[in-house]
Amino acid sequence: MSFSDILSLLRISLHAMVPLALTAVGEIVGETAGLFNIGLEGILLLSAFGGALAAEFGGPGVGLLVGMGVGGVVSLVFAIINTYWKGTQMVTGIGINLFAMGFVAFGLIQLGAPGFHDVPRAVELVKWRTPMGLMSPMIVVALVLPFVIHWFLKRTRAGLMLKAAGEMPEAADVAGININRIRILAAVFGGLLAGLGGAYMSVAWLGVVTKQLSAGRGFISLACVVFSGLNPLLALLGAFIFGFFQALAEWVKSLPSKPIPGEFVSMLPYIITLLVVSGAIGRVRFPKALGVPYKRE
Amino acid sequence: MSQNETTVQSRLLRGAHRTLTGLHPALESILAAIVGLLVGAILMSIYGFDPWKAYMGLVKGAFGGSYEIASSLARATPLILTALTFSICLRSGMFNIGAEGQMYMGGIASVLVTYFVLPTGLHQIAGLILAGLAGAAWGIVPAILKVTRGVSEVISTIMFNWIARWLALYLAIYVVVDPLRPEKTLSIPMTARFPVLVRGTDLSYAIFVSIAFAFVIYFLLWHTAIGYEVRAAGLNPTAARYGGIRNRRTMFLSFILGGVAAGLAGATIVMGLPPTYAIYGGGGLPQLLNMGFDGMAVAMVGRNHPIGILVAAVFFGGLNAGGRVMQFYGANPVPLEMVRVVMGAIVLVMSIPELIRLFPMVKKQAEGLIGWLRRATRRTEREESA
Numbered sequence: 001m002s003f004s005d006i007l008s009l010l011r012i013s014l015h016a017m018v019p020l021a022l023t024a025v026g027e028i029v030g031e032t033a034g035l036f037n038i039g040l041e042g043i044l045l046l047s048a049f050g051g052a053l054a055a056e057f058g059g060p061g062v063g064l065l066v067g068m069g070v071g072g073v074v075s076l077v078f079a080i081i082n083t084y085w086k087g088t089q090m091v092t093g094i095g096i097n098l099f100a101m102g103f104v105a106f107g108l109i110q111l112g113a114p115g116f117h118d119v120p121r122a123v124e125l126v127k128w129r130t131p132m133g134l135m136s137p138m139i140v141v142a143l144v145l146p147f148v149i150h151w152f153l154k155r156t157r158a159g160l161m162l163k164a165a166g167e168m169p170e171a172a173d174v175a176g177i178n179i180n181r182i183r184i185l186a187a188v189f190g191g192l193l194a195g196l197g198g199a200y201m202s203v204a205w206l207g208v209v210t211k212q213l214s215a216g217r218g219f220i221s222l223a224c225v226v227f228s229g230l231n232p233l234l235a236l237l238g239a240f241i242f243g244f245f246q247a248l249a250e251w252v253k254s255l256p257s258k259p260i261p262g263e264f265v266s267m268l269p270y271i272i273t274l275l276v277v278s279g280a281i282g283r284v285r286f287p288k289a290l291g292v293p294y295k296r297e
Numbered sequence: 298m299s300q301n302e303t304t305v306q307s308r309l310l311r312g313a314h315r316t317l318t319g320l321h322p323a324l325e326s327i328l329a330a331i332v333g334l335l336v337g338a339i340l341m342s343i344y345g346f347d348p349w350k351a352y353m354g355l356v357k358g359a360f361g362g363s364y365e366i367a368s369s370l371a372r373a374t375p376l377i378l379t380a381l382t383f384s385i386c387l388r389s390g391m392f393n394i395g396a397e398g399q400m401y402m403g404g405i406a407s408v409l410v411t412y413f414v415l416p417t418g419l420h421q422i423a424g425l426i427l428a429g430l431a432g433a434a435w436g437i438v439p440a441i442l443k444v445t446r447g448v449s450e451v452i453s454t455i456m457f458n459w460i461a462r463w464l465a466l467y468l469a470i471y472v473v474v475d476p477l478r479p480e481k482t483l484s485i486p487m488t489a490r491f492p493v494l495v496r497g498t499d500l501s502y503a504i505f506v507s508i509a510f511a512f513v514i515y516f517l518l519w520h521t522a523i524g525y526e527v528r529a530a531g532l533n534p535t536a537a538r539y540g541g542i543r544n545r546r547t548m549f550l551s552f553i554l555g556g557v558a559a560g561l562a563g564a565t566i567v568m569g570l571p572p573t574y575a576i577y578g579g580g581g582l583p584q585l586l587n588m589g590f591d592g593m594a595v596a597m598v599g600r601n602h603p604i605g606i607l608v609a610a611v612f613f614g615g616l617n618a619g620g621r622v623m624q625f626y627g628a629n630p631v632p633l634e635m636v637r638v639v640m641g642a643i644v645l646v647m648s649i650p651e652l653i654r655l656f657p658m659v660k661k662q663a664e665g666l667i668g669w670l671r672r673a674t675r676r677t678e679r680e681e682s683a
Contacts, residue, residue: 042641073561081645081648082648083512086650087650091644094394095642095647096645098591098594098640099637099640101637102634102637102641102642103634105634106340106632106635110632190658214458214627215459216455219451219452221540223456225334226452261467261471264467265461266463267460268455270542273455273456274453274456275451277448
């Protein structure tokens, strides 16, 4: 393994980290307020698809924005069902995932080639030339955002209000916080970030939309959230670890000698996720009212 | 009015009242299905299809004749079992999303019957046992992780789905592969196949495995002490714990039962689906793909009750079978994927409790009717006693 190999491995890890980090940080905001969204997988898929279409229409910036919009709208639906309508969050999330799987496959067929859709090079987000090779500017966003969110959750009034809505909605309600509204805002913010992550995958990184583009990344980000115990900085670290193992799997697969069958290499990120989550848990504490709809007495 | 007549009348009224309130969950499922189909129709018209024609094609393809009904039931066979996986665990208070992976392992394990010779009957049972064991083995690991390390079963079962997918692909391509036709696994020998039930269709006797298992689960959960414990732990784990119910035991039991169900689903697909009775590794396991996820939709619409699941599975089996017809129907070829869009929308709507609240008009009418029935029952009863 030469120095250039290590550099390219690091570069791919950083690129693979971006969607995981964005999605995980967004989910941390949502979970702090008490909404547990397992529909992230579907949001990533839908926004990757929507973002790619919009990018072909109006360039990469529009693509990323529309991806965020798609994520925000889906999360809004999720949030309304689970606040005002007192829904079951897991079931809503499963519904979003099923819907996304069907809708993206359906949309891809309507575009002509069943199964996948190439995003033209011309509308992909430009990558920066750095000593490490071509780097997407989104990496900077993914590296900075967790710090901003960490500051927001720990140091601002709004961040503490979110925490109150997740820990003890009764008390927060008495203190004059509108629980349902703040939960909806938090979930929509999380959806915007997940949407950005999804659009990044198609518009700025892989340059393709397939029906399995998300490949469990939504769930891996949930694992990052569990691993971090709702700390955005730890979630960033987790996202980097998972990104690294995805990159490693790709690298091993590209070796000409094929030391391990490709199927086993593809399992690696999921096995690592399991190992990390089962190692990390125990010390992690989640908001008391996570997943419970708030009913005023 | 004679005494006898009022008794009959009051009995009838009370019966209607009870049936109506008892049907409430079923009505909600139907409402959700209607909303889901509407969402599908809106999307179809956005994409320039004629939803009415498409649904006509779908219904014809699903229930238009004996061939169509048989093929709907064939699609329902594995769905019943994967839906049971989800709902057994939900009854005990856990979200087991792992039916997909457990089903892959069951499917691969049932291919192993090709390696030994047994008389018909025993051979099928051997295949079912192998598949059930493989599914249970795959399902028990998330339970162990949850008990010992506190890992959320949602995340671990999803990860196990992906691991199972790649493992099953590896096994199908390199280990149990047909040496003459490397795109598929070895075919199940004649003695281990489930015979076809309706000539010329792909409905086999495997459907009785699904139905029997659904009734076994119904009996186990509602008519035995251990089943009561499972349901109690699901309703309120703390109260169940104080009541002397060992939550760990119920957790393991429900994951094992769920794994067995999903494993059997894999077996019914491999051993009971003509013409090749094999898994295609080359195409990425097409027969097995997504049956576990669709099962969750079935479980939800079936209200997590084995009998409800049987009905819901026929509905979704019909959607799948009819969807195949819909995509070749006239000048209006709607892709099969639309079916999954409809399923997703249905599940999304099903997550709203007391769905009827959102339709004030319907609710008002229904409440009015039930109130009228209640008053009428009381009035006749009073007349009776007077």
